[in-house]
Amino acid sequence: MRVVVVGGGVMGSSFAWWLSGDPAFTGEILVVERDSGYRRASSALSASSVRQQFSTPVNIAIGRFGFDFLRRAEDLLAVGGERPAIGLVERGYLMLAGAEGASILRANHALQREYGVEVALLDPDALRARFPWLATEGLALGSLGLSGEGWFDGWGLLQAFRRAARARGARYLEAEVVAGERRGRRALAVRLASGERLAADVLVVAAGPWAARVAAMFELALPVEARRRCVYMFETPEPPAEAPLVVDPSGVWFRPEGRGFICGAPPPEEEDLPDLPLVAEDGFFEERIWPALAERIPAFERLRLRSSWAGYYAYNRFDQNALLGAHPEVDNLFFMAGFSGHGIQKAPAVGRGIAELVLHGAYRSLDLSPLDIGRLAAGRPLRERAVI
Ligand SMILES: Cc1cc2nc3c(=O)[nH]c(=O)nc-3n(C[C@H](O)[C@H](O)[C@H](O)COP(=O)(O)OP(=O)(O)OC[C@H]3O[C@@H](n4cnc5c(N)ncnc54)[C@H](O)[C@@H]3O)c2cc1C
Structure with missing residues (x-):
């Protein structure tokens, strides 16, 4: 064959x-x-x-x-x-939701538990206790992976x-x-x-x-379309300790990477066109991502953007x-x-x-x-x- x-x-x-x-x-x-x-x-x-x-x-x-x-x-x-170096870090995803998204998070949670995923729902008090660097205004719920998640x-x-x-x-x-x-x-x-x-x-x-x-x-x-997604790498003088991969209700996500963090967000739907050039736009970081990051983690107000790149999602419409x-x-x-x-x-x-x-x-x-x-x-x- x-x-x-x-x-x-x-x-x-x-x-x-x-x-x-x-x-x-x-x-x-x-x-x-x-x-x-x-x-x-x-x-x-x-x-x-x-x-x-x-x-x-x-x-x-x-x-x-x-x-x-x-x-x-x-x-x-x-x-x-x-042996190859895969660099696996075991650290959960923290999916955050406001009042609107909380029911989806609950439904996902029920399904995930049914299939044996170790995942916990945290209300705003529990979120603050576990992640003191997180501002919980506007949050109703968080879902935290307790094992079997991370990055590599x-x-x-x-x-x-x-x-x-x-x-x-x-x-x-x-x-x-x-x-x-x-x-x-x-x-x-x-x-x-x-x-x-x-x-x-x-x-x-x-x-x-x-x-x-x-x-x-x-x-x-x-x-299937090639839809551009930009990733930005930044450092900050007071990094939040033991940060998981956080997904904010705004769609902005970030996670630790080396000495700093990487982050991104989906573009607005009307700008999400196929085959855009693979260039990360700093304006998108400054206008859309940074404000959302700083609202959620006040320490990120003092971050420094270090580098960026863009790749394509193979987006199934x-x-x-x-x-x-x-x-x-x-x-x-x-x-x-x-x-x-x-x-x-x-x-x-x-x-x-x-x-x-x-x-x-x-x-x-x-x-x-x-x-x-x-x-x-x-x-x-x-x-x-x-x-x-
Ligand atoms: C910014 C970004 C963040 C992401 N984050 C995550 C994440 O956190 N977790 C996750 O699971 N996934 C993530 N993904 C998605 C993940 O990276 C992809 O789903 C995965 O890498 C797809 O692998 P692939 O082999 O299908 O595609 P590719 O890695 O794109 O490989 C396809 C290959 O096909 C070759 N090719 C295409 N056409 C031809 C041709 N005509 N002749 C010869 N060769 C050809 C190309 O050169 C290419 O090397 C992310 C993607 C991006 C862009």
């Missing part, structure tokens, strides 16, 4: 690692990645945080497996005794998957896929910018924010959830797409799941079928309400 993967980011690389490690696999894996420096890939520009606080059982289960995998990743992805080195994870997949025999080719070849229900090949044709028995689209472009090469429409599995119109064309800003933590579970699907025709360990791409044609969205 010859498997060609379009895109060698964290998804394509995780898939290649899992597939190449399955004793039942005897074929060839070719990962086509146009930029081995990953300058615009989401995996290299991510905030790389992992949580279990989702609003759907499948995402909760994926988050849990993701964290568990990250705990063991330095052993699992070691090559020739050399996303670049480290991408490189570790890639290196370990190559050590198991997967080949990486630095080239751009520019066309697809399909006959009815079968994808036959991809064509590279060089003109070379790569025939495949199975094709996997792991092209991140560019998944819709690759889908179009096979005459398929995918509601349909329901902001992953689109996985074989396309209903093309039996051997598999998608790992539309992660909408929560994909890097999903790479371990989704890579394993798609490898199982390709090789065994079904999910064997974790059932990812609620995220099946077939829900687009069926018009059955699976909305994730906890999108950051």
